[in-house]
Amino acid sequence: MSNIEITKNILTARFDAINPDSIDEYISHNGYSALKKSLLKTGEEIINDIKTSNLRGRGGAAFPTGIKMEAVLKAYGSPKYIICNADEGEPGNFKDRYLMEKDPHQIIEGIIICAYATDIKHGYIFIRGEYINAINIMRKALEQARVKGYLGDNILDSGYSFDIEIYTGAGSYVCGEEFALLVTIEGKPGRSTYKPPFPTTSGLYNKPTQINNVETFCNIPHIINMGGEEFSKIGTSSSTGTKLISLSGNIISPGLYEVELGTSIRDIINKLGNGIPNNRKIKMVQIGGASGPIIPENMLDIKLDTKEMKKLDLCFGSGAIIVMDDRIDVLDILKRITEFFHHESCGKCTPCREGLTQMLILLDRFTDGIATTNDLALLEILMETMNQASICGLGQAAPIATQKVLEYFREEFTNKICSTDS
Amino acid sequence: MLVKEALDKYGKTPDKLIGAMLAYQKSTLCNYLTEEDIKEFAKETKIPESRIYSIASFYSLLSMKERGKYIVMVCYDVPCYINGSVNVVNELEKILEIKMGQTTTDKLFTIEYSSCLGCCDKAPALQIGATLYGNLTPEKISSILSTYRGKKDE
Numbered sequence: 001m002s003n004i005e006i007t008k009n010i011l012t013a014r015f016d017a018i019n020p021d022s023i024d025e026y027i028s029h030n031g032y033s034a035l036k037k038s039l040l041k042t043g044e045e046i047i048n049d050i051k052t053s054n055l056r057g058r059g060g061a062a063f064p065t066g067i068k069m070e071a072v073l074k075a076y077g078s079p080k081y082i083i084c085n086a087d088e089g090e091p092g093n094f095k096d097r098y099l100m101e102k103d104p105h106q107i108i109e110g111i112i113i114c115a116y117a118t119d120i121k122h123g124y125i126f127i128r129g130e131y132i133n134a135i136n137i138m139r140k141a142l143e144q145a146r147v148k149g150y151l152g153d154n155i156l157d158s159g160y161s162f163d164i165e166i167y168t169g170a171g172s173y174v175c176g177e178e179f180a181l182l183v184t185i186e187g188k189p190g191r192s193t194y195k196p197p198f199p200t201t202s203g204l205y206n207k208p209t210q211i212n213n214v215e216t217f218c219n220i221p222h223i224i225n226m227g228g229e230e231f232s233k234i235g236t237s238s239s240t241g242t243k244l245i246s247l248s249g250n251i252i253s254p255g256l257y258e259v260e261l262g263t264s265i266r267d268i269i270n271k272l273g274n275g276i277p278n279n280r281k282i283k284m285v286q287i288g289g290a291s292g293p294i295i296p297e298n299m300l301d302i303k304l305d306t307k308e309m310k311k312l313d314l315c316f317g318s319g320a321i322i323v324m325d326d327r328i329d330v331l332d333i334l335k336r337i338t339e340f341f342h343h344e345s346c347g348k349c350t351p352c353r354e355g356l357t358q359m360l361i362l363l364d365r366f367t368d369g370i371a372t373t374n375d376l377a378l379l380e381i382l383m384e385t386m387n388q389a390s391i392c393g394l395g396q397a398a399p400i401a402t403q404k405v406l407e408y409f410r411e412e413f414t415n416k417i418c419s420t421d422s
Numbered sequence: 423m424l425v426k427e428a429l430d431k432y433g434k435t436p437d438k439l440i441g442a443m444l445a446y447q448k449s450t451l452c453n454y455l456t457e458e459d460i461k462e463f464a465k466e467t468k469i470p471e472s473r474i475y476s477i478a479s480f481y482s483l484l485s486m487k488e489r490g491k492y493i494v495m496v497c498y499d500v501p502c503y504i505n506g507s508v509n510v511v512n513e514l515e516k517i518l519e520i521k522m523g524q525t526t527t528d529k530l531f532t533i534e535y536s537s538c539l540g541c542c543d544k545a546p547a548l549q550i551g552a553t554l555y556g557n558l559t560p561e562k563i564s565s566i567l568s569t570y571r572g573k574k575d576e
Contacts, residue, residue, distance in 0.1 A: 187436025
């Protein structure tokens with residue numbers, strides 16, 4: 001797998017080539033052709049194709065999409081639901097907003113194909129309330145799809161009926177977490193719950209529910225059109241396809257880039273982002289967003305590959321890359337990240353709610369210059385507890401950035417210790 | 423808009439509640455829900471008042487504190503921060519003569535911190551209504567605010 005192309009436009013191929021308000025332009029660019037092909041296949045055939053493609057979820061957890069679909073298909077219970085998670089709120093990410101604003105029908109086509117394969121009649125697109133333009137564009141696109149007969153009763157005379165409703169969030173990061181999202185649709189505050197059972201068996205209204213990220217759904221029509229086998233040749237053996245990268249921070253050309261999986265972070269920063277402004281040097285890079293790890297400059301040759309990154313206990317998450325130059329104070333950034341999680345914690349479980357409060361107190365002791373060796377030990381135990389005992393991904397992932405800084409930039413903490421406890 | 427009108431438009435089932443509350447709040451002059459509104463929602467939907475209150479107090483886009491006609495949401499997160507969002511906040515506070523979280527005396531603007539607005543490629547950013555403003559510098563703030571002054575009702 002040596003021929004990795006840095007830029008490979010599959011999901012973004014129609015960006016700016018079509019008017020997102022026009023379903024006809026989408027159709028004229030090969031749109032809804034994958035749906036027509038899918039309606040001639042059985043659900044099992046479609047799921048097998050997706051399994052062959054080795055597509056993994058693009059929301060951050062990288063769970064194999066085909067296996068999730070199979071679980072929903074086999075799950076007992078009716079009705080079943082399908083949900084497109086467009087509650088993008090991970091700081092540093094903006095890919096889902098672009099996907100909705102620039103090619104809304106690609107998402108809708110992907111959802112319909114998945115729903116057909118798992119025999120689901122009702123779908124939701126959960127869009128965060130702040131994304132007002134995206135909400136309006138998606139609403140309009142759904143209406144156009146209904147008029148054309150791609151949604152509604154008896155889709156394209158196939159005998160299959162399905163429709164999608166838009167649900168808008170009301171400002172809460174944790175609602176991007178599966179169970180918090182589900183209870184929000186049920187009209188409650190977005191507080192997660194223990195797993196298992198997983199949504200595939202007990203999701204919305206305790207019924208089997210398939211939840212996927214916007215970008216994951218966008219891949220589906222392409223897998224159907226090119227075939228799972230062909231799709232699996234893109235990228236690496238453990239990470240197939242492309243990935244949308246939200247590149248931001250201290251970078252000359254920030255923006256959204258689609259890269260073939262297997263591309264190195266350094267290539268993305270230098271060849272797509274054109275490097276760092278003002279002749280500064282890179283100090284650190286945060287991957288995936290606020291819940292992702294912070295790595296030093298000498299690790300940037302790592303490739304976007306689940307397996308390779310896992311060896312170092314890293315992951316590329318939802319694909320944000322936030323570049324920070326050598327002026328940036330690490331502890332200052334960690335405080336801001338921790339404040340974000342502290343604000344967004346739902347408060348349900350103690351490790352997350354109290355852990356974040358205590359993390360902020362401890363981080364303050366370091367920045368105030370009054371920390372002791374005991375504070376450092378306490379911080380590490382506290383974060384480990386949060387990883388292990390928080391009930392949802394928010395609390396589990398909230399300390400990751402700080403933990404990785406302790407791994408790669410330990411002196412940033414030890415230099416601030418003013419006394420040693422006896 | 424009355425509470426009842428919002429519920430008639432969106433539906434009275436729990437899954438329609440948050441949408442109805444957002445729409446109702448938007449129609450109020452000061453962008454917030456009063457205790458009476460909460461009671462009214464509970465009465466009309468037959469959902470316990472405590473649950474309506476828990477929703478109103480949980481979500482950032484809902485408020486139980488009187489706010490201005492335009493909410494200026496400034497991103498608090500790292501990509502905006504390292505591109506100078508602090509300077510943008512200082513300029514907003516200076517021009518509007520209020521602190522973060524406060525409302526101007528003419529009830530026109532409230533400035534609030536927001537979680538990531540999904541605009542990190544144009545950091546620092548702020549959002550007013552549906553409009554995103556990116557690549558901000560302190561110099562741009564005054565003209566952005568002036569477009570909302572004397573603006574007729576949408």
